[in-house]
Amino acid sequence: MSSSTETAVHKEESSPSATPAGLLEVRNLGVWFDTPRGLVRAVDGVDLRVDAGQTLGLVGESGSGKSVLSRAIMKILAPSARVQPGSEILLNGVDLATVSPKRNKHLWGVDLSMVFQDPMTSLTPVLTIGQQLTETLRFHLGLDRRAAKAEAIRLLTLVGIPESARRFDEHPHHLSGGMRQRVTIALAIACSPKLLIADEPTTALDVTVQQQILDLLHDLQETANMGMILITHDLGVVAGRTDSVAVMYAGKVVEKGPTRQLFSHMRHPYTRALMDAIPRLMHPSHTHLPSIPGRPPTIIDPPPGCSFAPRCPSAQARCHTESPNLEIVPDSPEHAAACFYPLGTKDVI
């Protein structure tokens, strides 16, 4: 992570001229699914920004829309997904919605890349891991067979795979879950993407390997100025490894801002509920997202009002009828929260 906490996920700040375009700008993104049970608003009016060389941490309970958001950016949504009119995803100023499928294939790996929650999603069972890596390297970087093999083995070593030359010829099912995840990370970073989305990249790995992988991703950011969206349930990782944070609840971003500012001056009761449920947030250990008391949110045909209202200790009558917008926190132009009655607490950690 950059030591600076100045660059953030803000879009709402008042002076556009002072803010050059970000590497990634997501504007008013909506992704809905028609299901037999009703309309699922998996992502509902999300605005985000990621700058080159910076890491945005994306947190929220299971089902809050983190993976659907990531898949929308990668343009790999399920066929039943409906991206809502007015949604924009700009990568270096180019609206990905307008990119042809052919050009899109060239963007993947080089401009944007993703480490999936489930390693098998990005690995082909019938090909050896060497074949999968060299195919990517030859297609995107134009390496010849010999150079691609050398580079693939280097990448496998880089992500901590022992005896990488031997592993090169193995199929994914010969590897443990942790090893498979390292291969997917090698694949994702093979072409030094400008933007990497890492969806719980280290969940299957032990603490030591997790640190190694996060260090590796950090080094890549430094050398290649790579932007990253890091989705994790580990709040220690969020605290120690991100420049900015976006908190998602029921498909919406309910709070976002520079990491240090958000953790020390959180405004949204949901963010506080996440933090309160663990004893010492700033300890950079495996501090997983806790479960929050109360009913999980309804995202199928949700009732009016703030989606957190049924669980919120600060809820008042208005919260059950109106939905709050994400608004800039006074005197903190990069910090925004969606709450009618934001917390004024300081130093809550």
Ligand SMILES: Nc1ncnc2c1ncn2[C@@H]1O[C@H](COP(=O)(O)OP(=O)(O)OP(=O)(O)O)[C@@H](O)[C@H]1O
């Ligand atoms: N193909 C689909 N059809 C219908 N609903 C879907 C589909 N994919 C995702 N959803 C719904 O969208 C919502 C958001 O799912 P998503 O996978 O993005 O959650 P998440 O925040 O990544 O959760 P987790 O932390 O468990 O990975 C969930 O309610 C999920 O059931």
Ligand code: SF4
């Ligand atoms: S708007 Fe109301 S219910 Fe929603 S988080 Fe704020 S206080 Fe709680």
Ligand SMILES: [Mg+2]
């Ligand atoms: Mg997910």
